[in-house]
Amino acid sequence: MIWVQEIFYEAKGLIDYFYRSVIVLQLMRQFTDRDLKYPCKIRFASNFLMLQSIVEVEEKLRLLVASAEWRGLRNSRSFEASRVLNTIQRESFWIESKEILMFMEPIVRVFRFVDGDGLTSGYLYEAMERARRVLEQLKETDNRYEQILKIFDKRRDENSLSQIHYAAAILNIAYYCGPRFKKNLKFKEATEFIGDTLVPQAERGDFYEQLASYQMKSSLIFSSSAMIMMEKCRPPNHVVLQPVREIEVLEMLHKQKKRNRLSAEILVDLVYVRMKSLMMEKKATLEQKNMLPINLDNISVYYDDENVEDIDREIVG
Structure with missing residues (x-):
């Protein structure tokens, strides 16, 4: 998919140029009032999220490169600046970028859906x-x-x-x-x-x-x-947990008169009880979540903790 690869390459070129200089970065933030997403090979759907963040501020980027502040930059006539200017002003870049987002969005929704918690x-x-x-x-x-x-x-x-x-x-x-x-x-x-x-x-x-x-x-x-x-x-999955060890640990802690006299073994058990308590809290939250039906129309494509992702490389390659 050469045309997809070219669009991602140009989009990454925009990100690289904006974040290379503090002055250019500040000017970009002044016009867009946000940061753009930088691509990362080890993060889930990073190319998609990068391109999406650029398309969302299309009009503001057009105003940026047409502004007097942009023309007043020291390197505004350099080769890199001219390439950024041509990319932003080229209509085909925005048309093809939106096409890529259109076909990638439902795929990213699937990955976002299965990578979350719950059944x-x-x-x-x-x-x-x-x-x-x-x-x-x-x-x-x-x-x-x-x-x-x-x-x-x-x-x-x-x-x-x-x-x-x-x-x-x-x-x-x-x-x-x-x-x-x-x-x-x-x-x-x-x-x-x-x-x-x-x-x-x-x-x-x-x-x-x-x-x-x-x-x-x-x-x-x-x-x-x-x-x-x-x-x-929707029917949940129930897992019965027997808190025998937790009761034993709490009984031992109750017998201790001073906390600084806790043995290493009891401290390990105390950590175990605390972690088990947190896991039980999360389990209860998931059980409540799993009782609710899933509306696939409401799955968001925005992702904060992406996983390793290779479909971008397969499409681009």
């Missing part, structure tokens, strides 16, 4: 299908997106979706009963995989009988109360 397996297939639908629409009007679509399909099939995700998707009642659901042969293969692999032999008859009722949307399952609950919550 997401029942929604991953639908999120991937939404992203693919955007790429298909772009491919219909521009053949340049055919290669991007092939990369997306390859990564989806080899790295993202498994039989478990297909099975979880069909068991997600909100998606299964929604207008976006479309039958797929992989759903059948996934449910057979679950039945043959994860369900004990003695229980398979009951499993497939219940599955048939579910797929036929039996009124015994899809009752009016069940449909209401579907919109309000």
